[in-house]
Amino acid sequence: MRAWAAATWLAVSLACGDPQSKAAQTDASSSTTASATTGATATSGASGAGSTSTGAVETSAGPSTTTTTDDSGSTSGTPAARCGDGVIDPEEACDDGNLVDHDECSNACAGPACGDGILQGGEECDDGNRDYADECTTCVFGFCGDGWLGRQEACEPGDNPECHGDCTLNVCGDGVAQGSEACDGEDLAGDTCADFMLFDGALQCTDRCAVDLSMCCVAPC
Numbered sequence: 001m002r003a004w005a006a007a008t009w010l011a012v013s014l015a016c017g018d019p020q021s022k023a024a025q026t027d028a029s030s031s032t033t034a035s036a037t038t039g040a041t042a043t044s045g046a047s048g049a050g051s052t053s054t055g056a057v058e059t060s061a062g063p064s065t066t067t068t069t070d071d072s073g074s075t076s077g078t079p080a081a082r083c084g085d086g087v088i089d090p091e092e093a094c095d096d097g098n099l100v101d102h103d104e105c106s107n108a109c110a111g112p113a114c115g116d117g118i119l120q121g122g123e124e125c126d127d128g129n130r131d132y133a134d135e136c137t138t139c140v141f142g143f144c145g146d147g148w149l150g151r152q153e154a155c156e157p158g159d160n161p162e163c164h165g166d167c168t169l170n171v172c173g174d175g176v177a178q179g180s181e182a183c184d185g186e187d188l189a190g191d192t193c194a195d196f197m198l199f200d201g202a203l204q205c206t207d208r209c210a211v212d213l214s215m216c217c218v219a220p221c
Helices: 002-016 019-050
Strands: 065-069 075-079 199-201
Touching: none
Parallel strands: none
Antiparallel strands: 065 075
16 A cells, blocks of 8 residues: 555656655756856956057147147147148238248248348348348349449439449549530530630530530630
């Protein structure tokens, strides 16, 4: 009888499963799932906290910038000052924002200046030097009577009585009575015999540009 009961219980246990064994298996499965979930969460958190993202840095050519830092520690970039940006900086006399060198503002951000070698404003010429004896004096073309002794001129008229109006020196025999000459050829400087307290006659001029009174009358002719 006991053998039959034991066999029956064993058969029922095999068919339905041991309740205690199932409980143990359930507890083990729950523990394993919780452990795996906790590990995954911890791993995910650690990975998120320590992960870094590396990307390509795109750069493009452009005007240089100056970075400034204020009291709060923040920085800002501003374009570096340069001639031609249209902004007059402290070291610039002008800045018209273009690359035209012959207007009122050169590419060096400087105004017109005679002698800078740049033809600007009302200049007739600008050879970049201060040689007043060449063809370009004070940024105008040299001419006789401008007060500057050019290389093609013998003299400059004005205070020089020996200088003709064409910037040539007075020479006896050139037909022009000038400077120390009393006369020159037929140019008697407007004089007559009467100017020398003589009577009418013909005032003459020697080849040394001196007055010849031999043809004047010492008495009424």
